[in-house]
Each structure stands twice: as C-alpha cells, then as structure tokens.
Amino acid sequence: MKTSVVRFSVSLPRQLARELDQMAGEKGYDNRSLAIADMIRAHIVEHRQQQGRGEIAGSITIVYDHHRHHLQDLLTDLQHEHRDVIISALHCHLDHDNCLEVLAVRGKASEIKTLADELIAAKGVKHGKLTITTTGENLPD
Template identity: 35%
Template sequence: MQRITISIDDDLLAAIDRFSDRRGYASRSEALRDMVREAALREDIASEDDTPSIATLTYVYEHHTRDLARRLTEAQHAHHDLSVACLHVHVDHRDCLEVAVLRGGARTIRRFADTVVTQRGVRHGQLQVIPLGEAHDGHDHPHAHDHRHR
C-alpha cells in the first residue's frame, strides 16, 4: 500500500469527515479509498464504449476566473454535435451554474465532460450518463409524428 499526501481545503475535509462518520469508517483513509474506488468504477462504466447515450453535465464555475467563460464556450462549440440544451444560472456575484443536456456516444460525452470540469475555476462538476442501447436511433418512441421541417 502506498502512502500519499494531499492538500485539501477545510470545507472539503469537513465533508469527508461527515461522510466517514455517517458511514462508520474507522479512518479518513478508509473513507477516501472507498470514494476513489466508487469514482473509478463510475469512470470505467462511463468510458467502456461509445454506446448511444443521453447525459446531463452539471457544474459550478467562478465566472471571474481568467478566460474561463471563453474556454467553456469554445469547448461547447467544438462539441456542438453533442449539445441538446444548456441552462445557465447566475448563482451569486461569483458563481454560475450550468446544466448541459448531451446526446452521443458515452465515451465521447465523457471526454467532453472531462474537458469542461477539469478547467481551472470549475467546481462541483458531475456527469450523469444514461445509456440508450445500441439500436437506439434517437427516434424510437411510441407515438407517430412527422419530423419534416415545414
């Protein structure tokens, strides 16, 4: 087993301690190992293949971080084919919340999400991927309607 040192802010450490206490862990190390295992499992599942999927990417970012809004916009434009919709909320004088609804291959969605949430100034990023299945063409639904533009 390896021993590592990490730097963590007080609020996040308090959250780890609450999680650890609530679950009954004997130490922070045990709690962190389980958190990392769970995150690694989610990562493996989400990036296994490029199964057609729909997803939400939710993240909070500090809008005053230098060039962050521009970088986020450029990333979204570079992956416009994934975008279904985007909601932008001004949380307070410092933070913005965005929720992006995405559609595409699971691996492709994961890569885009990683591009967004790893930007300096982005916090609390979370991706929820829902596989649609291999045969899904985006128009499998029980009701009939015309898709022609008029």
C-alpha cells in the same frame, strides 16, 4: 402494445427479501417486481456504458466563478467544439460570482466523457459531474 411478461422464481435469504420489500415500499413501488425491474434496467444501463456500446444520454453539471480570467471563453469554446453532442444548455447565475451550467448531452460515450473531463478539469471550475443515463432505445420499460 401490451408487454409480455416472463415469470421466474428467485431464492433470496429471508432478511434480504425483507430489506427489498422495505426499500421498494420506501421508494414508492407498488410491488417488488417493479422495484426489481428498475434495478435490472439500472444495471443494464451501467453495463452498457462500461462496454462503450452505442449511444448514451446524460447531463454535465458544472459550477464555476465567472470572474475567473478566460474561463467563460474556454467553456464556451469547448461547447462549440462539441456542439454535435450537446442537445441543450442551461445557465443559472447562482449568486454574484458563481454560475451553474447544465448541459444535456447525447452521443458517443467516449466523446461525452471527454467533454465532461475537459469542462470539469478547466481551471476555475469548482465542481462538476457527469450523470449518464440511457437514450431509452433498446431498453424495455
């Protein structure tokens, strides 16, 4: 299906337009329209997640020491509780002590944020981060 295109003109300060073209080139965009379209999509995704509208997808990454007492059990319990939003999980043994876990998630923003907060706040988790993206639905490419 061919996407129909709308053309409109935008006025920018010359220096800002130069910076835009430079950034688009450095990021590998063929033209500034593609770069601007990606920026707009990123803002729409961010706006929707702030509004709490619909479903989100994303990933939760945590690093922890698996020797910490009860931590592994707690993290597993949390994941079982929230299994409806966890699509996939990846566990890597970084070194003798440290584990890296990446959870792919999809579902209600509020539940995913709660899950991420609980995992990251667990005693012994050294670092954690929730990265939110779109499910791709209702976002034109």
